[in-house]
Amino acid sequence: MSQQVFGLRGLLIGRYQPFHRGHLDVLWETLERCDELIVGIGSAQESHTLDNPFTAGERVEMILRCLGKERARTIIVPIPDINRYAIWVSHVESLVPPFEVVFSNNSLTKSLFEEAEYKVFPTKIYDRSKYSGSEIRERMLNNRPWEDLVPEQIVEFLKSLDAAGRLSAGANQDE
Amino acid sequence: MSQQVFGLRGLLIGRYQPFHRGHLDVLWETLERCDELIVGIGSAQESHTLDNPFTAGERVEMILRCLGKERARTIIVPIPDINRYAIWVSHVESLVPPFEVVFSNNSLTKSLFEEAEYKVFPTKIYDRSKYSGSEIRERMLNNRPWEDLVPEQIVEFLKSLDAAGRLSAGANQDE
Amino acid sequence: MSQQVFGLRGLLIGRYQPFHRGHLDVLWETLERCDELIVGIGSAQESHTLDNPFTAGERVEMILRCLGKERARTIIVPIPDINRYAIWVSHVESLVPPFEVVFSNNSLTKSLFEEAEYKVFPTKIYDRSKYSGSEIRERMLNNRPWEDLVPEQIVEFLKSLDAAGRLSAGANQDE
């Protein structure tokens, strides 16, 4: 995307539990392809579970810490689940400022936005066997090293949240 | 049910994802056993998932296309889930017009309506190894032939919805 | 609407608290203008209040009793409020079968469906000083005659619901 195309805005949605190096690669790549990028934080209402340990606000913080000067053209918006896919695109449209294109490799996201007549582009493929939210959460839970898998700017922040503690709490709900 | 018993209304509830030949058999049979039939479409809020690919409105359409002249004594009502079984019968009662009997082979439905003092009758047993919503969705997902399992009146309509596409989207939610 | 135009479906939405002679006039008129009519019952989740004394199911019953043979080309669908106008059209679309045109004199309904690129036509103007839901509810509450204002087919049904009792209950919520 050439820089002179003023106002082309893209939308990228993820859960970012946590935000990892694969996500960061995609973020840099999509930022190159549009003038402004909206980063939607999915399942914004979730936290403190095995699949979703971090709050939306904590995930906003993770992304902010990685953006550096790109922050000036990035817009981060928490998006609570609505659990009704038939109205999900309208739900997203009502929460974020206007956008023209969507970046996603998720086929449901792709399918829903295409039904609504948006142009959807795939994003860069990163090594999912290496960078994966569930792998990182698993490591955090079992106190194995996870620090190399997330951007270095957020390692201390993640430690301050006692991710391991939250996850082991979520893992261990006895009756 | 003799035809002169004016006003006996029955209730039949299903998810109809999609409406298949087994459902149609049950529909014809229950229509014979009452004067008017309310067809409740369960999980009405769901769509675009592997278990519930079609919207409530699309499921209304499927049933309308099969009813022919029986449409004049059938009432189709979408019923959103309430996820609180203790109040589910009241919830259904508030959404559909008055009815006297319930047709169901589902033991939870049977149990809840019987607690509320409705008469519940079993419905015709069709060949579930052959006609099954999950089997049809599986075939749609894998592009194997499914057309013989649904009423011919809705084959084209289902194709127009790109069922296969929706299902493969739902099947493939990467992180 | 000429009869040979197969499949033109219209959508008409109202709260019908209760369904009155003005509503019936509009129903007959819109039925003439399309091949099939979807009647959406708004605020479907409401009942037993001063503004909304009747359940969605009871309102379905009122309309069924008036339709006569037109029932075969009418589709009645309860529509719960979603209270988020930005996604309301998507919500309606997910609950009713496909439609092409909307009939409404309500400017919010008109505006929202037009934003979603539907064609919206005004409906017949009836005498609102005479036929009005709030007037009828007021009369029911004060035991003044209301029977002339509703279609005669539903007078007995409304009486059986003890509308007056419900309304005076709703009117009198002491602390």
Added chain:
Amino acid sequence: MSQQVFGLRGLLIGRYQPFHRGHLDVLWETLERCDELIVGIGSAQESHTLDNPFTAGERVEMILRCLGKERARTIIVPIPDINRYAIWVSHVESLVPPFEVVFSNNSLTKSLFEEAEYKVFPTKIYDRSKYSGSEIRERMLNNRPWEDLVPEQIVEFLKSLDAAGRLSAGANQDE
């Protein structure tokens, strides 16, 4: 109520914003008329507003402080609003233990429980011009004396909650 009538349980529902001397009179009177009394706290989800300044938990506390030895046969249960009167009785039934009679002067409560075939008895009439939740909230808001209108056992508790502060906050939502 003679003591040998084992197990007659009554239900009494109020908002108790706050619990005042009129409420206490009704509580004593209904406790005399049954073996066990369930006190339902309505609008349990509300707090910090002009109409509902106190949380459900705070209202439980107010009643506990007044009960003395009658606590052993009283059961206090918060009841969130469900805002669908058609299913409200089922909602209450699912939250409280079984009961046989209802005590209420509220005509909506009376009407809904009677539709569900409960016996509903009126409660003692207290001087509503004197004892009234809205009057007390008004006085709290304007720093006029309210202490005489509530049971003395809860005066200190109410002061500790800074009722006046909460109410003036609720009263003063500037744009």
Added chain:
Amino acid sequence: MSQQVFGLRGLLIGRYQPFHRGHLDVLWETLERCDELIVGIGSAQESHTLDNPFTAGERVEMILRCLGKERARTIIVPIPDINRYAIWVSHVESLVPPFEVVFSNNSLTKSLFEEAEYKVFPTKIYDRSKYSGSEIRERMLNNRPWEDLVPEQIVEFLKSLDAAGRLSAGANQDE
């Protein structure tokens, strides 16, 4: 906890599906460690499922029947799920009267209340291989003897609820 410490209130939360002898042991033990005990009934909105067969009100009843004279210092409060752990402690605080300590062996409960600066104490360990809600529900479902696993005071009550019937209904949701 010495008995003369007036007003130390503890909070104990469980689902109690059903309330069994292990729960009763914990209840007696925690009652000894505080002056008043709040028993929170979790997942209060659930019932009629395999995991949660009983309503909140039925679970209140079970506990009441076991308490005997301890009822005078026990406060039972149904707590609906909020499914947002980030606000769950605030949700509980708003529904129950003030408390100082929490008793729990559940690590998520412990973690969330400790984040909110409550003191959380472990409870007595009972033989979970013997006393377990899921084991009892399994036995009820398969008509194997379960009576020895629950307090004798509630055996008849549980039988009156047709637990076996509800569970087999929940187990058998055919499509």
Added chain:
Amino acid sequence: MSQQVFGLRGLLIGRYQPFHRGHLDVLWETLERCDELIVGIGSAQESHTLDNPFTAGERVEMILRCLGKERARTIIVPIPDINRYAIWVSHVESLVPPFEVVFSNNSLTKSLFEEAEYKVFPTKIYDRSKYSGSEIRERMLNNRPWEDLVPEQIVEFLKSLDAAGRLSAGANQDE
């Protein structure tokens, strides 16, 4: 606020229906008093009504257009209403990144954040007789000039939304 105080983050919440010159004054002033500012957009789920004509996303857009280079230290987050003030602060905390101080003249906001032990500072007083959301909406509705009351950067954007049309739709909900 001196620039070397790294990381002092403030929170400012408003509905911004629409964002007007008074809001902009407060925004500039609070940006001077902290290193980073979170702007929470309240009632984020509302739109298309007389009180709340614009979606959350449209309100994000308004603020973005005014920020200029200050965008790099501003974080805009839509905050849906939760309608339970007892848990509102926890709700906000879960949606926004960590903050230390709150800026507000709203006494309910002030009271709730102070109960949660935040420091709350008043904001600059602007001329409310002149700059007021309801005044602007009133003018838009009646096609009187409103352009001078909002920042010039958003005049065109507001016009593109057909604010007048939406408001007159909301104003005119006939039965």
